[in-house]
Every structure is written in C-alpha cells, then in structure tokens.
Amino acid sequence: MSKEQKAKVTIILIAIFLAGAIAGGFVVSSFTSRGRPPGFGNLSERQLNRMTGVLELTEDQIARIKPIVEEVSENVRSVRHESMAEFARIYNDMEKRVIAELTPEQTEIFEAHQKERRHRAENMLKQRRGPGRMEDDGPRHGPP
Numbered sequence: 001m002s003k004e005q006k007a008k009v010t011i012i013l014i015a016i017f018l019a020g021a022i023a024g025g026f027v028v029s030s031f032t033s034r035g036r037p038p039g040f041g042n043l044s045e046r047q048l049n050r051m052t053g054v055l056e057l058t059e060d061q062i063a064r065i066k067p068i069v070e071e072v073s074e075n076v077r078s079v080r081h082e083s084m085a086e087f088a089r090i091y092n093d094m095e096k097r098v099i100a101e102l103t104p105e106q107t108e109i110f111e112a113h114q115k116e117r118r119h120r121a122e123n124m125l126k127q128r129r130g131p132g133r134m135e136d137d138g139p140r141h142g143p144p
Contacts, residue, residue, distance in 0.1 A: 001103065001105075001106075002087075004105070005106075007076075008101065009106055010103065012098050012101070013110075013113075015097075016094075042073075043068045043073040043076060043077065044066075044070040044072075044073035047069050047073065048062065048065065048066055048069050051065065051069070095110075095114060099111075100109065
C-alpha cells in the first residue's frame with residue numbers, strides 16, 4: 001500500500017471516528033443535562049406537568065392544553081424518528097463510498113471495525129432501554 005493510500009485510509013478512519021464522537025457527544029450532553037436519554041418517558045406528560053407546576057394551571061386549562069401538548073409531542077417524536085432514519089441513510093452512504101476507495105484488505109479491516117462499532121452501539125442501546133423506557137416512544141433508528 002502506498003503512502004498516499006495509507007494517508008487516505010487514515011483520514012477516512014479519523015472522519016468516521018469524529019462523526020461517532022460528535023454523535024456520542026450529543027447523547028452524553030442529553031444525559032448530563034436531563035439525567036436520562038432523549039425520548040425517555042412520555043414527553044407530553046412531562047411537558048404538561050412542567051407547565052402545570054410553573055404556570056399553576058387550573059383543571060380547565062389542563063384539559064384544554066393537554067391535547068395541544070400531546071399533538072406537538074407526537075409531531076416531535078415523528079421528526080426525531082425521521083431524522084434518525086435520515087442519519088442512518090447518510091452514514092450508510094458514506095460507508096459505501098469509503099469502501100469503494102479501499103483495497104480488499106482495507107475493506108475487510110473497515111468492515112470488521114464497523115461490525116464492532118455496531119455491536120457496541122447495540123449493547124449501549126440495550127442498556128439504555130432498561131426500566132423506564134415507555135412504549136409510546138417507538139423504535140429507535142440509527143446506523144445499522
């Protein structure tokens with residue numbers, strides 16, 4: 001393998017590492033700011049409880065505001081799932097483009113690295129989906 005090829009592989013692997021680090025940073029940030037992963041629990045219920053406490057809503061106001069908050073919560077959930085699916089599509093496209101630039105030996109190494117990364121990500125999601133995961137949060141989408 002030439003020095004140019006080694007440099008290209010190194011740059012590609014660094015880019016992949018940085019993409020994972022950035023995505024992981026967002027997850028860690030959400031844990032530290034809220035103490036739980038995004039989507040944990042019922043968003044509309046949490047939002048309504050927060051409003052009720054801060055604004056001292058009456059029962060009548062709660063009854064009128066609750067459907068609004070539930071509708072928005074469902075829209076947010078839908079957008080989150082769509083964006084995660086789009087992230088997975090973009091990431092998969094990047095992998096295909098990277099593989100097209102690699103030698104067969106590099107492709108083997110790259111695919112083994114990606115398989116290990118997926119395995120770690122799946123284990124991490126299994127741990128996070130423990131007690132407290134609400135059914136209405138729907139499935140998670142992400143890079144396979």
